[in-house]
Amino acid sequence: MTFGVQLLIILNVATYIIEYFFHFPLSYFGALQANWWTTFSVWQLITYQFIHQGFWHLFSNMLGLYFLGPDVERTLGTNRFFSLYFLSGILGGLGWSLLSPYGFCVGASGAIFGVLGAYAALYPKRELVLILFPFMPIKAWVFVLLIGAYEFMHTLAVGSGSHVANAAHLGGGIAGYIYATITGRPDILHKLNQKLGPKEKPPVNRAEIDRILDKAAQHGMHTLTKTERDTLKRAGRQ
Numbered sequence: 001m002t003f004g005v006q007l008l009i010i011l012n013v014a015t016y017i018i019e020y021f022f023h024f025p026l027s028y029f030g031a032l033q034a035n036w037w038t039t040f041s042v043w044q045l046i047t048y049q050f051i052h053q054g055f056w057h058l059f060s061n062m063l064g065l066y067f068l069g070p071d072v073e074r075t076l077g078t079n080r081f082f083s084l085y086f087l088s089g090i091l092g093g094l095g096w097s098l099l100s101p102y103g104f105c106v107g108a109s110g111a112i113f114g115v116l117g118a119y120a121a122l123y124p125k126r127e128l129v130l131i132l133f134p135f136m137p138i139k140a141w142v143f144v145l146l147i148g149a150y151e152f153m154h155t156l157a158v159g160s161g162s163h164v165a166n167a168a169h170l171g172g173g174i175a176g177y178i179y180a181t182i183t184g185r186p187d188i189l190h191k192l193n194q195k196l197g198p199k200e201k202p203p204v205n206r207a208e209i210d211r212i213l214d215k216a217a218q219h220g221m222h223t224l225t226k227t228e229r230d231t232l233k234r235a236g237r238q
Contacts, residue, residue: 001066001070002069002070002073002074002078002081003073003078004069004073004078004081004082004085005065005066005069005070005073008065008069008085008108009062009065009066011050012050012052012058012061012062012108013058013062015050015051015052016052016055016058019051026047026050026051027051027104027106029041029044029047030043030044030047030048030050030051030106031044031047031048031051031104031105031106032044032045032047032048032093032096032097032104032105032106033097033104034096034097034100034102034103034104034105035097035102036097037097044093045089045090045093045094046086046089046090048089048093048104048105048106048107049086049089049093049107049108049110049111050108051106051107052106052107052108053106053107057107061107061108061109061112062108064112064115064116065108065112065115068115068116068119069081069115071119071122071123072084072115072118072119072122072180075122075184076118076122076180076183076184080183080184083179084114084115084118084176084179084180084183085111085114085115086111087114087175087179088110088111088113088114088115088117088171088172088173088175088176088179089108089110089111089114089172090110091110091171091172091174091175092109092110092111092113092114092167092168092169092170092171092172092175093105093110093168093171094171095167095168095170095171096110096167096168096171098167099167100167105168109168109169109172110168110169110171110172111172112172113151113168113169113170113172113173113176114172114173114175114176114179115176116144116147116173116176117144117148117172117173117174117175117176117177117178117180118176118177118179118180118184119140119144119180120140120141120143120144120145120177121176121177121178121180121181121184122180122184123140124139124140124141125139125140125141126139126140127139127140128140128143130143144173144177147173148170148173148174151166151169151170151173152170208231209231209232209235212224212228212231212232213232215228
């Protein structure tokens with residue numbers, strides 16, 4: 001198991017033990033309220049990811065993290081993996097709170113769906129064997145597409161009336177897929193840098209330099225335009 005996955009599992013299990021065995025009310029101030037912005041409870045976008053409603057809620061999330069997380073972390077690196085995890089959880093929580101006028105949201109599902117989306121982006125053709133269908137391997141991209149369609153349809157059909165935060169799942173999965181596509185694919189990063197990076201200007205034409213120098217010698221440097229001055233500076237650097 002990788003360091004990041006191990007640490008996240010330990011934190012989630014420790015939070016569960018503190019709340020359910022020591023009866024410390026972490027949910028009281030850590031669960032994500034639907035109207036969290038009215039009380040400026042920004043921390044809830046992070047803390048809700050470590051609080052679960054019961055053992056099976058915790059177990060299912062940690063099981064997904066255990067199986068899918070290590071490969072994603074090895075590819076992205078631990079720092080980017082943490083960024084992926086928490087960004088997916090935060091955006092998933094934001095998506096849920098925008099669609100839910102009341103109630104609260106807990107669990108790492110949004111972040112786990114982010115890991116799942118990242119897994120499909122990094123290893124789209126890798127086959128997964130599901131517990132429910134052990135004899136039917138399915139490619140990662142197909143599985144994510146199907147589960148994403150389910151979450152989308154369920155969000156449209158049920159909206160805020162469901163006990164399951166489908167909007168958080170959907171938002172986290174989309175965030176994770178996009179994040180891994182950009183940061184985990186060197187070819188895409190190179191193309192993005194070419195588009196967003198500073199544009200290299202073409203080499204200065206020698207004839208143009210001679211013309212500008214002749215003009216400066218005959219009429220003085222003060223007669224040069226800003227463009228001509230910039231051309232001389234570029235020629236000096238080149």
